[in-house]
Amino acid sequence: MGEKLTIMSSKLIKNAADRMVLTGLNGKSVVPYKGVGKFKPEAQKYAPSISSCADYPTDGNKRVDSLKKALVKCGIEDGMTISSHHHFRNGDLVANQLFDAVKELGVKGIRWFPSASFPCHEHLIRYLDDGTIHHIEGSMNGPLGKYVSEGNMKGTGVLRSHGGRYQAVQDGEVEIDIAVIGAPMADPFGNANGLEGGSACGLLGFALVDSEYAKRVIVVTDNMVEFPCVPWQIQGNNVDFTVEVEKIGIPELIVSGTTKITKSPDRLLLAELTAKFCDVTGIIRDGFSFQSGAGGTSLAVGEFFKDIMKKKGIKARFARGGSNKYLVSMLEEELVDYILDGQTFDLDGVRSMAENPNHVWTSPFTSYNYHGKGNFAGMVDVAILGATEVDVNFNANVVTHSDGYLLHGIGGWQNCLFSKTVILPLPLFRDRIPVIIDEVTTLCGPGELIDVIVTERGIAINPLRTDLIEKAKGSGLPLKSITELKEEAEKICGKPEKASLCDEIVAVVKWVDGTVLDIVRKVSP
Amino acid sequence: MKNNLAVTGNSGPGVRSDCEVSFETTGSGGIKLDLQSKVKSMFGRSINDLVSNILSFYNIKNACIKIIDKGALPFVISARLEAAIKKTAGSDSEYLPEMNPENSYESERSRFRFSRLYLPGNTPGMMLNAGLHAPDGIILDLEDSVAPVKKEEARLLVRNAMRAVNFYGAERMVRINQGKMGLEDLRYIVPHNLHLILVPKCEDPAYIRDLEKEIERIKELNGVKRIIYLMPILESALGIERAFSIATASKNVVALAIGLEDYTADLGVQRTNSGEESLYARMRLVNAAKAAGIQPIDSVFSDVSDMDALRENVLRSKMMGFEGMGCIHPRQINVIHQAFSPTETEIEKATKIVIAFKEAEAKGLGVVSLGSKMIDPPVVARALKVIELAVKLKILTPDWEKSLQ
DSSP states (O other), rough: OOOOOOOTTTTTETHHHHHHHHEEEEEEEEOOOOOOOOOOOSSSSOOOOOOGGGGGGGTTOOEEEEEHHHHHHHHOOOOEEEEEOOGGGGGOOOHHHHHHHHHHHHHHOEEEEEEEOOOGGGHHHHHHHTHHHHHHHSOOOOHHHHHHHTOOOOOEEEOOHHHHHHHHHHHHOOOOOEEEEEEEEEEETTEESSSSSTTTOBOOOOHHHHHHOOSEEEESSSSSSSSOOOSHHHHSSOOOOOEEESBBOOHHHSSSSSSSOOHHHHHHHHHHHHHHHEEEEEOOTTOOOOOOOEEEEEHHHHHHHHHHHHTTTTTEEEEEEOOOHHHHHHHTTTSSSEEEEEOOHHHHHHHHHHHHHEEEOOOHHHHHHHHSOSSSSOOSSEEEEOOOOOESSSOEEEEBTTTTTTTTOTTHHHHHTTTEEEEEEEESEETTTTEESSSSSSSSGGGGGGOOOEETTTEEEEEOHHHHHHHHTTSSSBBBHHHHHHHHHHHHHHHOOOOOEEEEEEEEEOOOTTTTTEEEEEEOO | OOOEEEEEEESSTOOOSSSSEEEEEEESSSEEEEEEETTTTHHHHHHHHHHHHHHHHTTTSSSEEEEEEESOOOOHHHHHHHHHHHHHHHHHOOOOOOOOOOGGGOOOOOOOEEEEEEEETOOOTTTTTGGGGGEEEEEEEEEETTTGGHHHHEEEEEEEHHHHHHTTEEEEEOOOOOOHHHHHHHHHHHTTOOOOOTTTOOOOOOHHHHHHHHHHHHHHHHTTTTEEEEEEEEEEHHHHTTTHHTTSSEEEEEEEOOOOOHHHHHHHHOOOOOOOGGGHHHHHHHHHHHTTSSSEOOOOOOOOHHHHHHHHHHHHHHHHOOOEEEETTTHOOOOOOHHHHHOHHHHHHHHHHHHHHHHHTTTOOOSSEETEEEEEEHHHHHHHHHHHHHHHHSSSSSHHHHHOO
């Protein structure tokens, strides 16, 4: 470990998506992507060692004075893997406090395994610089993305989907030494949930796998209540220590007070076209299901869905989300029977989850894990997702921009590709940057799973979806081939030069089954 | 007087699809270009080439140029640079982007003008997708939405936009400035497949005739053949009093619009949603326009978030005889089109009348009747208009007769 990987020094192999990828990573061998549904490992799941009640206080009081002391009690050592979570999004104060403590203990070479990182984690760059953190396996957003893209991180980053993170832990690909779970409400035994308290975020689904598989689990809260803390989204029986701190999150940055639908006429046009497409192709029907995101366009798609459903007098069986006040209003107006929620984006979402039994909290295990006996993602009729780039073979990129910089995590995006129909509403170009291009800078999703690209200048249906092509015929919607769309963008913007990238490999992108889909290279200075 | 240094365009945190050009003429030292661009890794070379072409076109050998680019398209960069060069080195030559072949379509006198979308003339970002929202007309505005110090560079941007940006079939309109400045605007727009000029705060038929003369002069100079239509906007008590003479000042006046913000200010009253204060002006304008055989067009509705109030407003407007309305947000377009579009009952009646008319014509009958009722020619004409409208709005298919049989 510690040596920079480059294309020249690594043994690269062409995977099933025609991308040259690594066979070894951070000291372990990895499997190149073999195709959708092709890789089926024959092995046992990972399991932590057996615990005994004899080693825990019988009265259930697992409180420790400080996070630092808890880390010492967990036996923290150089080179360990420590996990944290993004339930508090850009208002997270846990990861920064955690690494302040790690630094004070003089521990080095930590592998940080967050479920996602946010711009608030810029604070951690100093610990990447001084060797406290060796590398990140998780999304690298904003300032961290820039830092990694410019080749500053010592190890190689690993990008996984939410489902892929569960899979990696369950399969033993990543062994978590210490999991630190920030909880808006917890009891001294370690039962915890996200429903109440100053840092209420709704649910703690991303931490579920950590609580089940990590060697040691610490629950950190700023709202310690007497036993029992119910409902126990995290079960205290999996928790080693509980710590009370002053503050774990900044409420206004965790959930927004009010989610607002975009006023951008161009985004609204995209959303309207997307909803019309779903209508004419019969996707919107009584009892259907959809996944809606929290991005500006996705929110607006939901509103157009709502209008269509009202007009037709039909309702959806369930919606998967990112919940927000708009989705909640659909639940409350009985246009949707259930919300199966992965994370709440505003206060209405948190409220609804706490009081409405049909607003159900889920986890990456139920929703996304590919190494399970099925998951929810595939049952969804239509998923409306984003992307930074799509190529003429419908392959899409969500992690880097066209200039090669890492800017976003994968989130649940890869997992949602298994929905029955996947639609990406995208502007044909952003400022001058074409979104549909010859070949994606970074491959995150294979084109065979991406069905429809909706742009303001036309809709391209994947030729594999002959059924959708047939249904959309004669609808009056502006259907075009993806190549026509690409050419139209180039006519307006000019043909972009390909970003010039260095030989050095700064991160890899994993597929939902743990295989390596692509590599991310350092950007030219 | 020319300065050594000029700054044109826009940058800053909220700005997109635009750029700021600082241009300084220097006596020696060659060309120094400092390009700061968010798209540099993809378009750096192409921007460099564009700048070199423009500099050699103007024969500039020494200059310090700084471009802060926010993803501006080439027609924007060249307009900004040309404006800066004209402010410093000075030149009458025009560096024109290629004419987009999609933009060569024509307009016609009696086309529908339900919606016309105003776009600020110095904000390129809003221009690129405007046509996709399918307004009947797109107005690139040189008047009120452009700050006085930006007037010159806005003319170049509007000119370039008319050549490079796809208007997707919308009627191509420009609102010029008032008075003398309006006359000076013409040379930047008339040669570039302009369809219609909006004439703001029009009070005098003589001004229309002056405009007409200048337009003809520029057309001849540039070999432009097509007619350029005029839509005077009446925005004052005097303008309203002279509505008919303005409407008939030129055969190319195809519509009269009313501007209620300025009109109510001129009267010294508040503008209300119900609009009692402008009732006379609106009725007078409608009557004058109809008398002159042109389209009366209503003012914009300024609350862009209230679509229900807009819908009511359009229905009232339609009832009074208006045939169109301005918009300041693309989301208003559909509401306006829907409200101006004929109702189901209107369409049903019209199809019956037209079928009866065609049957009578086929039989060589001079008189058309529907059931026991005789139908007059103007009724047929109105029915045909309703059907044309229904087809255009895709309520009926062009072969609606077949589907009825």
